[in-house]
Amino acid sequence: MKNKCTFFSLFTTLLNFCVSSAELTVLILPQNLQKLRASMDKQCSQEEEEEEEEEKMDDDSENSQLLQLMARHTQLKDLLHAHHIIGTMFKYQGKGLCASLTTAYEGVYLETYNVEIDLKPRLRISRHNVPPFIPLSSLAEQSNMQTDIRSFLDTLSKHLNAFAGRKQQLKLVKELHKSVEVLESNVLCSVLVMLLTLPGEKSTVLCTLNYTDHTRLLPSGVHFECKDKALPDAPEWKKNCSLLMETPVHKALMTMKKNETIL
Ligand SMILES: *[C@@H]1O[C@H](CO)[C@@H](O)[C@H](O)[C@H]1NC(C)=O
Ligand SMILES: *[C@@H]1O[C@H](CO)[C@@H](O)[C@H](O)[C@H]1NC(C)=O
Numbered sequence: 677m678k679n680k681c682t683f684f685s686l687f688t689t690l691l692n693f694c695v696s697s698a699e700l701t702v703l704i705l706p707q708n709l710q711k712l713r714a715s716m717d718k719q720c721s722q723e724e725e726e727e728e729e730e731e732k733m734d735d736d737s738e739n740s741q742l743l744q745l746m747a748r749h750t751q752l753k754d755l756l757h758a759h760h761i762i763g764t765m766f767k768y769q770g771k772g773l774c775a776s777l778t779t780a781y782e783g784v785y786l787e788t789y790n791v792e793i794d795l796k797p798r799l800r801i802s803r804h805n806v807p808p809f810i811p812l813s814s815l816a817e818q819s820n821m822q823t824d825i826r827s828f829l830d831t832l833s834k835h836l837n838a839f840a841g842r843k844q845q846l847k848l849v850k851e852l853h854k855s856v857e858v859l860e861s862n863v864l865c866s867v868l869v870m871l872l873t874l875p876g877e878k879s880t881v882l883c884t885l886n887y888t889d890h891t892r893l894l895p896s897g898v899h900f901e902c903k904d905k906a907l908p909d910a911p912e913w914k915k916n917c918s919l920l921m922e923t924p925v926h927k928a929l930m931t932m933k934k935n936e937t938i939l
């Protein structure tokens with residue numbers, strides 16, 4: 677119920693945004709969007725299909741056709757699922773296309789980013805409100821925006837959602853864990869240095885989380901530093917390290933607190 681309300685208000689906001697845009701010509705309805713995606717799919721994978729066609733000739737048993745259909749079905753389901761999660765909306769506007777990329781973390785909608793793309797003479801990002809520390813133009817290049825606009829938007833959405841999620845985790849750490857001191861973080865939330873206090877003897881552990889893969893919500897490296905040089909190598913602390921690698925940081929700290937590992 678709550679989710680529905682959030683979605684409805686989000687939708688209303690987006691709708692207002694669209695309607696208030698003077699340049700708006702067509703709001704793409706979901707059915708049309710699917711057609712558009714399908715036709716984009718076709719264009720992008722024409723070459724692949726030609727290859728597949730040849731393979732089919734070789735291996736034309738009913739079983740393999742069924743398997744292919746099942747694979748295609750799964751592929752389509754994944755695609756729809758992905759688009760559902762990332763909540764990308766398109767509309768035509770002026771010379772091009774405006775994509776709205778919604779970010780969310782743990783069922784909470786966060787910022788929505790807009791990217792306007794001119795379609796002619798070649799695809800070009802004209803306006804956007806993506807933060808400057810997200811490498812928009814190199815993402816466009818790496819994901820071949822010219823030939824595969826959807827892959828570009830999916831990649832961008834991954835980066836934006838991971839950033840929004842890491843930022844939200846940092847906010848939750850500050851809100852929920854008053855005894856944890858955040859010493860350092862950066863705008864991309866790809867580094868987090870915290871001072872953890874151990875119960876009893878009041879000694880502290882410096883904990884560094886390093887999010888090298890910017891499309892992920894979880895760190896790729898965890899590092900402990902302590903006066904007791906042996907501590908980070910103790911098997912228990914290795915387990916705490918795994919915990920921090922596998923669990924969003926605010927939740928990992930909750931477990932460590934319950935466990936009386938930290939104050
Ligand atoms: C981040 O972690 C990787 C792998 O553990 C390491 O090589 C790199 O030096 C770390 N960077 C920072 C800034 O800590
Ligand atoms: C983390 O380390 C503490 C202290 O050594 C230990 O008691 C606890 O079991 C460890 N946590 C996990 C999840 O293993």
Ligand SMILES: *[C@@H]1O[C@H](CO)[C@@H](O)[C@H](O)[C@H]1NC(C)=O
Nearest residue numbers: 915919931932934935936937
């Ligand atoms: C800490 O938590 C882990 C996993 O939740 C558990 O296996 C471990 O026994 C706990 N340690 C203590 C000291 O409570």
